[in-house]
Amino acid sequence: MNYDYTVDADESNTIIFEAASPEKVALNIKIDDTTIKPFYSSEMSEEWKEFSVDVKLKKGKHTIQFVTSSNASVLYVTNVQIKQDIIESTHSQINILQSSIESKVSKNGIISSINQSSEKVSISANKINFNGLVTANNYFQILTDGSFVATYGTLGGWTVKDGIIKSNDQKLTLDPANDRIYFNDDDDDHITELSPDGTRTNYLTVDGGIVGGDAALLISAGSSSRIQFYDSFSDDGEDAIKLQGNLEVRGTKSRVARTENFSDRLLYCYETPTPMFGDLGCGKTNDRGIAIVDIDPEFSETINSGIEYQVFLQKEGDGDIWVAEKEESYFTVRGTPNLKFSWEVKCIQKSFEHLRLDEKEVQEAAQKDARDAQKDYNIIIDTIVEDYDKEMEELINESN
Incomplete structure (x- = not known):
C-alpha cells in the first residue's frame, strides 16, 4: 500500500503505525522505492503492535510504501501517522488478504475506501478525480476534457447501440448517421420517417x-x-385554407357549388400554359365611336401590363368595334358610335413571366436552387451580424 505526501523543506519525520499479522509476515518500509527499515517476521505479532521509523527527507513529494515478503501474506496496518508540526496527521487502515485488498483513510471525519478483488474494484469517497482517459470496454469513455463518448448502453429512457438511439419502447429512433428520425409501430416498422429536407414522410394520421x-x-x-x-x-364557407408555396395537382381542380334545385356541382378551373389573371366588364362608345377602358389600378399591381396582353371584345348591337390601342393603364376601343360592348382582358401574372409549360423536374430543381440560395444568404447575414456584435462587445470591453 502506498501513501503520497509532500514536504515543504528538508526535514526529519517519524512514521508511526500499528501492524498485525497472523502469519507473522516480514515487512519492509520504503520511501520512494528505497528500503528505509525492514521489520522481520520475528518482530511481527498476531496482536496489534506499534512500530516507528525515523526518516530524513528532502523538499518535495514522496511515497511511503508498505511491502510484505509475499503477495499472498495477510497483514493488517492501521493508525498510520506522520509526526511533524507542518504535516497534518491522517488515520489509515490497510487489510491485505489472500483474495482482496482493503484500504480506508479517514481525516476530519471524512472517510474514503477502496476494496479490490480479482472480480471488481469498489471506490467510495465524497469526490473521485480521474486524470487522463478513462475507457470501459470501448463502449464508454471519459475524455480528458471532461466530456464522454458512449456507443452502447442505456441513458434515461433511451438505448444507445451501433450509433443509433432508441426509446425503451422502441417507438422512436434517432439515426444521426443518416440524419433521420423514425416513428415505429408495434411491428417495428417505420410508419413515419423525418429528414432535414422533409421529403421522407411515409404517412401521417x-x-x-x-x-x-x-x-x-x-x-x-x-x-x-x-x-x-x-x-x-x-360548413359555412367563411373559413380559409392558406398555402404558401407552389401547389401541384394531378387531375382536375374544381370548386363545389351549391344549387337550390339540384345537388352540389363541380365547376372547373380554366388552365393556361403561362400563369395569367383576367378581368372583364362592359362599355359603350361615344358619339365619335371611341371608348377608353381603364385597367383597374389594384388589378394592375398583380399583373405585368408592360408585356403584351390580350383584350377580347363582344359587341351588343349592330355595327363594328375593335381594339385601337393598348397601354399599360388602359386600352382604347373604336367603332360604331354609341355601341354597347363587353370586354375581357387577360394578362400575365407579375413575377411569373418566365413560366410556360415548364417541365416538372426542371421547376423543382430551380425551386431547390432558390431555397438553397436563400439559406446561404441567411447564413451570410447571420455571420455578419454575429461578427459585428463581437466587435462591438470587444470595443465596449476595451473602453471599460
Missing part, C-alpha cells in the same frame, strides 16, 4: 388535431383514396 390554437386539420386517406383538408369543422 391526424385525428381531430389542433394546429395554431384555432384551426383544425383533418386528414382522411383510407379506401376512398382521397385526402380532405378542413381548417375547421364549420
